[in-house]
Amino acid sequence: MSQTFTQTTNRLWNHRLAKPVVFALCLIPLVLLAYRWNTNQLGINRIETVARYTGNWTLRFLLLSLCITPLRRLPGQSGLIKFRRMIGLFAFFYACLHALHYYQIDIQWNKEILIEDLTVRRFFIAGMAALALMIPLAATSTAAAIRWLGGKRWQLLHRLAYVSAMAGVVHFFWQGKAALYTPIYYGLFLAALLLYRAGYALTHRK
Numbered sequence: 322m323s324q325t326f327t328q329t330t331n332r333l334w335n336h337r338l339a340k341p342v343v344f345a346l347c348l349i350p351l352v353l354l355a356y357r358w359n360t361n362q363l364g365i366n367r368i369e370t371v372a373r374y375t376g377n378w379t380l381r382f383l384l385l386s387l388c389i390t391p392l393r394r395l396p397g398q399s400g401l402i403k404f405r406r407m408i409g410l411f412a413f414f415y416a417c418l419h420a421l422h423y424y425q426i427d428i429q430w431n432k433e434i435l436i437e438d439l440t441v442r443r444f445f446i447a448g449m450a451a452l453a454l455m456i457p458l459a460a461t462s463t464a465a466a467i468r469w470l471g472g473k474r475w476q477l478l479h480r481l482a483y484v485s486a487m488a489g490v491v492h493f494f495w496q497g498k499a500a501l502y503t504p505i506y507y508g509l510f511l512a513a514l515l516l517y518r519a520g521y522a523l524t525h526r527k
């Protein structure tokens with residue numbers, strides 16, 4: 322990587338406007354969804370479109386947050402770390418939107434369907450597991466929580482992000498609808514990230 326490139330990116334990540342810009346970028350999927358919702362551009366099956374859209378964005382943000390660790394180890398990219406928490410919290414935000422839309426608009430808190438989802442339908446069990454695993458991560462995303470848990474335990478807990486992403490990929494895979502290749506692509510991407518983490522841990526053992 323050339324020195325000019327690393328200097329430029331370093332300056333970019335450390336710019337005082339970098340965080341607000343990343344925050345605004347993370348809001349774009351929500352703004353586009355709201356626009357399409359308000360202008361009736363969500364197609365005939367509005368419920369399915371919103372479920373698919375928010376589900377995909379949840380997984381994308383989750384995978385993006387997992388990319389930060391390998392990327393920040395590249396020369397001049399250490400400043401990327403300051404976006405990890407924000408991107409992870411956006412993954413949680415889109416996951417809540419995705420789940421709430423299903424419960425509130427799709428099934429309208431119908432108890433029978435809820436119980437069936439929780440006990441019989443593996444697709445929903447995997448989705449709920451993915452969301453449940455994100456809760457302790459979001460709850461411990463503050464600096465105070467890191468101090469309280471201690472760095473090592475916090476890091477260990479935050480490996481749950483990989484398990485949540487795995488459950489998200491399985492959830493998508495079990496959807497069993499048209500997009501057969503997309504969950505496979507997400508799964509391969511996640512496998513590459515996991516392989517990187519395993520390789521790094523093995524070669525940097527103390």
Ligand code: HEM
Binds near residue numbers: 375380416492
């Ligand atoms: C309580 C938790 C959850 C519920 C109830 C839920 C429910 C749903 C529903 C109803 C769909 C649409 C199925 C259809 O095509 O008709 C869906 C799709 C999807 N969900 Fe979830 N989900 C949950 C959590 C999650 C989480 C945490 C993730 C990501 C980590 C996720 C990722 C996806 C993806 C990627 C799709 C497929 C999108 C597509 O077809 O392109 N879901 N989910």
